[in-house]
Amino acid sequence: MPRADTITPTDANEAAVLGFFTNLMRKDMAAFAELWADDAVQDMPFAKGIEGLEPRWEGKETILAYYNKAIPGRRDHVFEIDQFHRTKDPEVIIVEARGKSTISETGRLYDQRYVFIFRLRDGKIMLNREHFNPIVFQRAFDGFIVGQRKAEG
Numbered sequence: 001m002p003r004a005d006t007i008t009p010t011d012a013n014e015a016a017v018l019g020f021f022t023n024l025m026r027k028d029m030a031a032f033a034e035l036w037a038d039d040a041v042q043d044m045p046f047a048k049g050i051e052g053l054e055p056r057w058e059g060k061e062t063i064l065a066y067y068n069k070a071i072p073g074r075r076d077h078v079f080e081i082d083q084f085h086r087t088k089d090p091e092v093i094i095v096e097a098r099g100k101s102t103i104s105e106t107g108r109l110y111d112q113r114y115v116f117i118f119r120l121r122d123g124k125i126m127l128n129r130e131h132f133n134p135i136v137f138q139r140a141f142d143g144f145i146v147g148q149r150k151a152e153g
Contacts, residue, residue: 001080001098012123014084017093020118020125021079029068036060037124044130050137074110077101091120103140110140 004021016035023032038060047055057063071077078100085094095116103110112132119127 001082004079004081004097007081007084011090013091013093013118013120016120016123016125017084017095017116017118020116020128021081021095021097024067024071025077025079027071027074027077029064029071032067033060033064035125036063037121037126040124040126040128042066042128042130044132046132046134047137050134053137073104074101075104093118093120103142106140106142108140108142110136112136112140 003025004018005025007018009015009018019031019035023029023035039058040060040063042057042063044053044055047053057066080098080100081095082098083094083096085096087094095114095118097114097116098112099114100109100111102108113136115131117127117129117131118125
């Protein structure tokens with residue numbers, strides 16, 4: 001699987017989608033912010049019930065607040081692209097990816113498989129529907145159990 005930062009986009013929509021991954025890898029949060037429409041939505045259907053992780057964020061500022069908090073705590077953050085699917089709608093791109101990083105707070109490896117559905121408008125991300133395995137999330141971020149925080153020790 002190629003790393004996201006080795007793939008050359010063919011148009012503005014692909015550039016925005018690949019920029020999502022590459023700017024997170026580089027921790028370039030200013031460039032990451034430029035990718036989003038002001039009224040963007042990030043939807044994570046499998047996050048429901050995970051304490052501390054909202055399943056839906058609405059608005060660019062809300063989305064950026066999360067990423068600006070989460071990404072600095074990742075080390076060796078890499079996204080590999082398994083499949084990049086263009087659809088009949090040029091503003092919808094589906095990406096199957098693998099993300100790996102070390103979580104600074106826990107020291108644990110976060111090795112996650114994703115399916116992202118991006119909807120774009122004028123080269124900006126207006127929807128990112130992120131599907132991931134919540135069990136992998138919970139194990140890496142230590143202390144999360146679906147629906148409740150793990151009891152202290």
